[in-house]
Amino acid sequence: MSLRFALLALLRVGPLSGYDLQKQFALSVGHVWHAPDSQIYPELRKMEAEGLVEGEEQARGQRGTRRVYHVTDAGERAFQEWMRSPLEYARVRDxxxxxxxxxxxxxxxxxxxxxxxxxxxxxxxxxxxxxxxxxxxxxxxxxxxxxxxxxxxxxxxxxxxxxxxxxxxxxxxxxxxxxxxxxxxxxxxxxxxxxxxxxxxxxxxx
Amino acid sequence: MSLRFALLALLRVGPLSGYDLQKQFALSVGHVWHAPDSQIYPELRKMEAEGLVEGEEQARGQRGTRRVYHVTDAGERAFQEWMRSPLEYARVRDxxxxxxxxxxxxxxxxxxxxxxxxxxxxxxxxxxxxxxxxxxxxxxxxxxxxxxxxxxxxxxxxxxxxxxxxxxxxxxxxxxxxxxxxxxxxxxxxxxxxxxxxxxxxxxxx
DNA sequence: TGAATTTACCTATGTCGATAGGGAATGTCC
DNA sequence: GGACATTCCCTATCGACATAGGTAAATTCA
CATH class of the missing domain: 1.10.287 (Helix Hairpins)
Structure with a gap:
């Protein structure tokens, strides 16, 4: 559940392609919340389906495309709500x-x-x-x-x-x-x- | 994977029923490796199938039973091997x-x-x-x-x-x-x- | 004695995460 | 121009785990 907030945290700054997002994720938010790209992409699609982010296809080169995501108002509200909500602590497995x-x-x-x-x-x-x-x-x-x-x-x-x-x-x-x-x-x-x-x-x- | 070693750690001391094991687990090993009973019972069955523990049915009252588990030689060897193996660190999600x-x-x-x-x-x-x-x-x-x-x-x-x-x-x-x-x-x-x-x-x- | 609690154990369902790939298009370098 | 690297994104499979129950038998307590 917190992966989406980690992604929202990064995306709030400004729109990013999926690839740039996961690259930057690994070098920033990923230091406190690890997620591989194979998890990030499906999560973005899910978040899009739920209206937290929107993705727009953009041209890349002659025939390629990439998808650039930005946070929606609903996404921003979800993020703020999470910031105010009690933290969920994982059970210890050390x-x-x-x-x-x-x-x-x-x-x-x-x-x-x-x-x-x-x-x-x-x-x-x-x-x-x-x-x-x-x-x-x-x-x-x-x-x-x-x-x-x-x-x-x-x-x-x-x-x-x-x-x-x-x-x-x-x-x-x-x-x-x-x-x-x-x-x-x-x-x-x-x-x-x-x-x-x-x-x-x-x-x-x- | 480490749940089985947490269970072996406790069972090595001496045989225990599934119920006693999960009770004692929660008050000892469970402080460093949490697992609910709904996870412990299937894991014990799996470990039994793999020969790491053996379970014996014992009578309890007139018609009840309980299953008492003990560690096998293979289980002891697996535990020792784990103690010597490099630790697997979970990826951070804080x-x-x-x-x-x-x-x-x-x-x-x-x-x-x-x-x-x-x-x-x-x-x-x-x-x-x-x-x-x-x-x-x-x-x-x-x-x-x-x-x-x-x-x-x-x-x-x-x-x-x-x-x-x-x-x-x-x-x-x-x-x-x-x-x-x-x-x-x-x-x-x-x-x-x-x-x-x-x-x-x-x-x-x- | 009957209700409440404990002992004893289990399943179902779904989410989260690990890992091992994969393909297509574009860009870089010799 | 071809080999290689990067960008861009994805799936499959499986294990681990959370949670919300459940049943049956035995024991405890008023």
Whole structure:
């Protein structure tokens, strides 16, 4: 359900072809709401059928076409209503915490590998979000620039502020996960120092 | 796919009926991997068909029955293999950050309500996980006690340590979300102080 | 003893999402 | 001009999940 609002968020700035929309999606809104193109196109068609967006065929080259979508009044109202509605929280399904809770069933080596991989995963995320923050600070992000160009000057600071705030949140999240996994590595060290290498296979321990 | 490993994690401790399993699931593993009973029962049947668990019908009262499941050797091997395999990270779909990125389209009042609701949501989670940590410290959690009873003494500290560590991670996560939302409230205050009340309806600002 | 609750388990329906493709037209480069 | 890349868009298949129920038997409680 939230995919449509993610798409509306991006389309409100101005009309875009399906392809440009999904390209820009991946580089902006897609950082907080992932969707592959195979999901975006059918969703756009659905939204069109429901009157939230309108698509117009445009010529491309001699015989090609593309479809350019814009948000309708109904679409704008739906977006505003969503912004005011209570958020729907997904139920937790956290593979890392699931595994961490049962690491006594593993070995120190496998546990360390798990934490190292977790750190690597979230260091990748951290680097990405820090890069985005730099681009925001430099106003060097094409999607944000496009958005600011379509925004009256009094609103620009606010637009930038909320975008910045969001990425700061992603940075903090990534840092939290890295810290947690580092503490996990320390825990494995401590347990191994106390007990020696353990092998957790078998339901009742080694 | 991870539901089966969550179920195996719990079942490795000892055989359980389907009903007891889903009850205990909700109070333990379900904190990191949610699944309703309507999902658990079919999954157990599937796992049985694949040889990961075995179920035995037992009499219950005069005419009733229940099915008690235990992990097979193949199931144990599958669990161990999963513990060693690279974790599969779900793609991000974060409704709160999605909305936060576009709060300039909202009003200060609605933005504050959003952050307050977010704080309330995560304060609920925080209270729950802190409660679990207290129960772990007091060894007052029936599932953990059952698990420790089935665990050789040298392994008990380790079992408790990883469980504690996992809930500490959940606590930190909750705190991070609350802090973020508090900073969001401060941001709204600051923007309102600078610009006065804004109304973000309309794609190009008020 | 009968009503209410719990134990025990299940199905149906639909949505959302993953993944592995695919085709056609246009544009770029050697 | 042909090979390759990009633009533009799409489908099929399947698994995971949400939700709204449902039935039957046993147990509990007033």
């Amino acid at each position: 593979p890392a915490h699931l595994r961490a809770a049962y690491l006594e069933a593993s070995t120190p080596a496998a546990a360390r590998e798990f934490f190292r991989a977790h750190i690597a995963q979230w260091e990748g995320e951290l680097a990405q979000w820090e890069g985005e923050l730099k681009r925001i600070a430099a106003l060097d992000n094409p999607m944000l620039a496009r958005r600011l160009a379509a925004t009256p000057p009094p609103d620009r600071e606010r637009t930038v502020a909320f975008k910045r705030f969001t990425y700061e949140g992603l940075v903090e999240r990534a840092r939290g996960e890295i810290d947690w996994a580092r503490r996990g590595l320390a825990l494995v060290d401590g347990l191994e120092a106390a007990d020696g290498e353990w092998a957790g296979s078998g339901a009742n321990g080694a | 409704p709160a950050h999605l909305r936060a990125a576009y709060l300039e389209a909202s009003t200060p009042a609605a933005a504050r309500e959003f952050f307050r609701a977010h704080i309330a949501q995560w304060e609920g989670e925080l209270a729950q996980w802190e409660g679990e940590l207290k129960r772990i410290a007091a060894l007052d959690n029936p599932m953990l006690a059952r698990r420790l009873a089935a665990t050789p003494p040298p392994d008990r500290e380790r079992t408790v340590a990883f469980k504690r560590f996992t809930y500490e991670g959940l606590v930190e996560r909750a705190r991070g979300e609350i802090d973020w939302a508090r900073r969001g409230l401060a941001l709204v205050d600051g923007l309102e102080a600078a610009d006065g009340e804004w109304a973000g309806s309309g794609a190009n600002g008020a």
